[in-house]
Amino acid sequence: MPLRNYESPEDYKHPAAFWRRIGKDYINMIDPADQSYKKQEAYLLDFLNKLFYSHHVKSVLELGCGFGRITKHFLNYFPLETLEVVDCSPHQITNLMISMKASSYFRTHFNYHLIDVLSPHFSAFAQKNKNQFDLVIAVELLMHVPTDNIKSVIHNMLTISREHVVSVDWAKEGEYSQGIRAPENFLHDYFELYKNDGQALHVSQCPIDSIDQSMFIVLKDHD
Numbered sequence: 711m712p713l714r715n716y717e718s719p720e721d722y723k724h725p726a727a728f729w730r731r732i733g734k735d736y737i738n739m740i741d742p743a744d745q746s747y748k749k750q751e752a753y754l755l756d757f758l759n760k761l762f763y764s765h766h767v768k769s770v771l772e773l774g775c776g777f778g779r780i781t782k783h784f785l786n787y788f789p790l791e792t793l794e795v796v797d798c799s800p801h802q803i804t805n806l807m808i809s810m811k812a813s814s815y816f817r818t819h820f821n822y823h824l825i826d827v828l829s830p831h832f833s834a835f836a837q838k839n840k841n842q843f844d845l846v847i848a849v850e851l852l853m854h855v856p857t858d859n860i861k862s863v864i865h866n867m868l869t870i871s872r873e874h875v876v877s878v879d880w881a882k883e884g885e886y887s888q889g890i891r892a893p894e895n896f897l898h899d900y901f902e903l904y905k906n907d908g909q910a911l912h913v914s915q916c917p918i919d920s921i922d923q924s925m926f927i928v929l930k931d932h933d
């Protein structure tokens with residue numbers, strides 16, 4: 711959800727630097743019990759339940775994992791063999807590891823990567839991990855990717871996926887711009903971006919009622 715305490719109106723141009731700066735306190739800035747988060751998580755989990763059991767999803771890569779608000783659901787509810795996460799903020803990863811440690815989550819092979827998804831490092835990671843994960847997911851990450859970079863981030867997500875890409879972000883048909891919810895938030899035309907990448911076989915946009923967000927579900931074209 712939008713952060714009101716960004717420090718500079720220019721922060722949106724350098725999201726990784728912004729997130730490295732606020733990453734330590736982000737866990738205290740948001741309230742996961744907020745009704746908007748609850749609605750979003752319930753919607754996502756309902757879909758993931760169906761996807762996991764119909765497609766036997768065994769490996770997941772979560773991008774922009776933060777302190778693990780969504781990550782914990784994968785570990786709690788799904789019999790995964792592999793879960794790997796990516797974030798640019800060392801503090802967010804530390805907070806995630808602390809909360810994971812408090813549980814018996816580590817039945818799943820777990821790994822984290824400190825990567826800025828706008829950097830060449832992420833393109834190299836995508837090439838190295840081509841078709842490696844059944845599902846690549848990003849919740850409220852793409853809204854922080856500037857217009858100049860979004861195409862390549864989406865391309866890399868599709869490259870890494872073996873079967874599905876799922877993302878959740880602010881999305882309103884016909885409104886594609888920057889700064890509507892907060893200066894560091896972008897509204898991209900995700901449906902077209904996924905469709906036009908050339909690696910997608912099918913794209914669906916599922917609006918999440920009453921929170922102005924949508925979940926995008928992309929099935930990858932195997933050939």
Ligand SMILES: C[S@@+](CC[C@H](N)C(=O)[O-])C[C@H]1O[C@@H](n2cnc3c(N)ncnc32)[C@H](O)[C@@H]1O
Binds near residue numbers: 711729796797799849
């Ligand atoms: C709004 S938070 C969402 C966190 C988590 N997915 C959730 O829904 O609670 C955005 C996350 O994306 C990460 N992030 C933002 N820009 C990034 C970038 N360029 N590369 C990697 N991670 C980034 C931030 O550090 C932060 O953890």
